[in-house]
Amino acid sequence: MKISDFELFKSLLYERSGLVISPDKSYLLESRLTPIAKKWGLPSLESMTMQLRALPDEKLIKDIVEAMTTNETSFFRDTKPFQIFQDTILPVLLEKRKTRKSIRIWCAASSSGQEPYSLAMILKEKEAELRGWRFEIVATDISDEILDQAKRASYTQFEVQRGLPIQYLMKYFMQFGDSWQLKDEIRNMVRFSNFNLLDNMSRMGTFDIVFCRNVLIYFDEKNKGEILEKIAGQLENDGFLLLGGAETVLGITNKFTPNPEKRGLYIKSDKPASTIVSPRNASAAPSSTSSFTSSLFKRT
Amino acid sequence: MKTCLVVDDSRVVRKVARRILEDISFKCEEAEDGMQAYEYCKSSMPNAILLDWNMPVMSGIEFLEKLRQMPSGTNPKVIFCTTENDMTHIQRAMAAGADEYIMKPFDTDIIRSKFIQIGLIADEE
Numbered sequence: 219m220k221i222s223d224f225e226l227f228k229s230l231l232y233e234r235s236g237l238v239i240s241p242d243k244s245y246l247l248e249s250r251l252t253p254i255a256k257k258w259g260l261p262s263l264e265s266m267t268m269q270l271r272a273l274p275d276e277k278l279i280k281d282i283v284e285a286m287t288t289n290e291t292s293f294f295r296d297t298k299p300f301q302i303f304q305d306t307i308l309p310v311l312l313e314k315r316k317t318r319k320s321i322r323i324w325c326a327a328s329s330s331g332q333e334p335y336s337l338a339m340i341l342k343e344k345e346a347e348l349r350g351w352r353f354e355i356v357a358t359d360i361s362d363e364i365l366d367q368a369k370r371a372s373y374t375q376f377e378v379q380r381g382l383p384i385q386y387l388m389k390y391f392m393q394f395g396d397s398w399q400l401k402d403e404i405r406n407m408v409r410f411s412n413f414n415l416l417d418n419m420s421r422m423g424t425f426d427i428v429f430c431r432n433v434l435i436y437f438d439e440k441n442k443g444e445i446l447e448k449i450a451g452q453l454e455n456d457g458f459l460l461l462g463g464a465e466t467v468l469g470i471t472n473k474f475t476p477n478p479e480k481r482g483l484y485i486k487s488d489k490p491a492s493t494i495v496s497p498r499n500a501s502a503a504p505s506s507t508s509s510f511t512s513s514l515f516k517r518t
Numbered sequence: 519m520k521t522c523l524v525v526d527d528s529r530v531v532r533k534v535a536r537r538i539l540e541d542i543s544f545k546c547e548e549a550e551d552g553m554q555a556y557e558y559c560k561s562s563m564p565n566a567i568l569l570d571w572n573m574p575v576m577s578g579i580e581f582l583e584k585l586r587q588m589p590s591g592t593n594p595k596v597i598f599c600t601t602e603n604d605m606t607h608i609q610r611a612m613a614a615g616a617d618e619y620i621m622k623p624f625d626t627d628i629i630r631s632k633f634i635q636i637g638l639i640a641d642e643e
């Protein structure tokens with residue numbers, strides 16, 4: 219690929235989605251964008267760059283941006299964040315929101331839906347305990363294509379085996395040939411919409427919990443910082459942020475403070491660290507993985 | 519070191535499973551059918567059993583039912599690993615006391631994630 223063409227895609231992607239692409243990834247541009255050129259009836263990538271320069275079509279740009287997103291995800295990805303959600307965050311918020319009785323959760327880069335649906339399944343399991351509460355799970359992504367997939371909620375055999383306990387598969391999925399369809403009782407708990415993290419977030423409203431996992435890794439420091447600061451603006455003062463395993467706020471923003479014991483968990487900085495510990499369950503709270511597994515994966 | 523008994527009539531599957539299990543630090547033992555597995559368990563109970571369904575002599579499900587009746591037979595974690603990939607089989611296996619269920623084909627990721635879920639290995643990051 220010509221350097222000038224690489225530069226064109228590089229700046230287009232950076233402007234539109236924040237994705238930073240280095241020259242050693244130009245093979246990725248070629249393998250993912252050649253099918254887009256074909257779809258648009260263009261003979262080559264080169265003619266696609268010519269078209270982009272001459273008369274940039276918004277729909278073509280959108281296709282390019284979507285084609286370059288990485289949608290890798292799985293149910294209960296990394297286990298721990300979901301354990302933290304269930305054993306640390308929920309008990310605290312159930313206490314703190316006991317008059318309001320409503321909790322809003324945002325999955326800010328939800329890909330094909332496994333992350334918000336995992337949260338929904340956890341909440342479904344606790345249905346009896348949560349009677350009278352309103353939970354809202356808002357899931358957003360920049361890619362319409364992946365959002366459509368998320369809404370369909372039909373997964374391959376491979377996808378339902380990575381991270382999803384067999385008990386959940388039995389309870390919440392129906393089998394159609396080779397694919398596994400998530401039941402409506404879980405699907406209906408999640409609301410999907412398109413949202414670009416580079417945009418103004420005020421229309422999203424205020425949240426108690428934000429999952430923003432495995433998306434900031436693709437961005438530069440400037441965008442990471444700006445996005446985290448905007449998220450801080452949408453998060454209740456005693457709310458919680460979860461980042462991916464390779465992500466951190468350290469050296470990027472001081473709006474959040476990491477919880478030293480729970481990797482990936484952050485609270486807003488002006489809050490005393492004690493807000494993190496549940497007032498009642500602090501000592502009784504189970505702390506090991508096995509407690510999570512035993513309640514999540516209990517035998518029936 | 520934890521022990522995992524791999525019960526499968528295919529030598530190829532046993533070999534692949536052994537490589538994955540040794541990677542996650544299990545000592546691996548092999549049995550070619552449910553009867554061999556049963557004999558093995560009489561002399562020593564493994565920590566985990568990776569179990570095929572269809573095998574000559576004694577099937578996986580028959581073995582599991584027998585195993586759960588043995589003294590200490592509830593100790594091993596049993597993970598079915600089979601081409602039977604329909605809900606009926608899954609339900610039957612779980613009712614008979616299986617802990618997890620893998621639908622073939624499997625890979626390292628799937629085995630690792632299932633072993634983490636049932637607490638056989640820790641979730642190191």
Ligand SMILES: C[S@@+](CC[C@H](N)C(=O)[O-])C[C@H]1O[C@@H](n2cnc3c(N)ncnc32)[C@H](O)[C@@H]1O
Pocket residue numbers: 234235236287288289290291292295326327328329330333358359360361364413414415416430431432433462
């Ligand atoms: C690797 S997935 C992460 C999925 C899930 N959060 C997880 O941790 O498994 C990253 C997602 O971020 C989305 N994404 C990339 N840039 C974005 C942006 N500027 N705004 C919103 N979503 C974006 C991609 O479309 C992709 O689905």
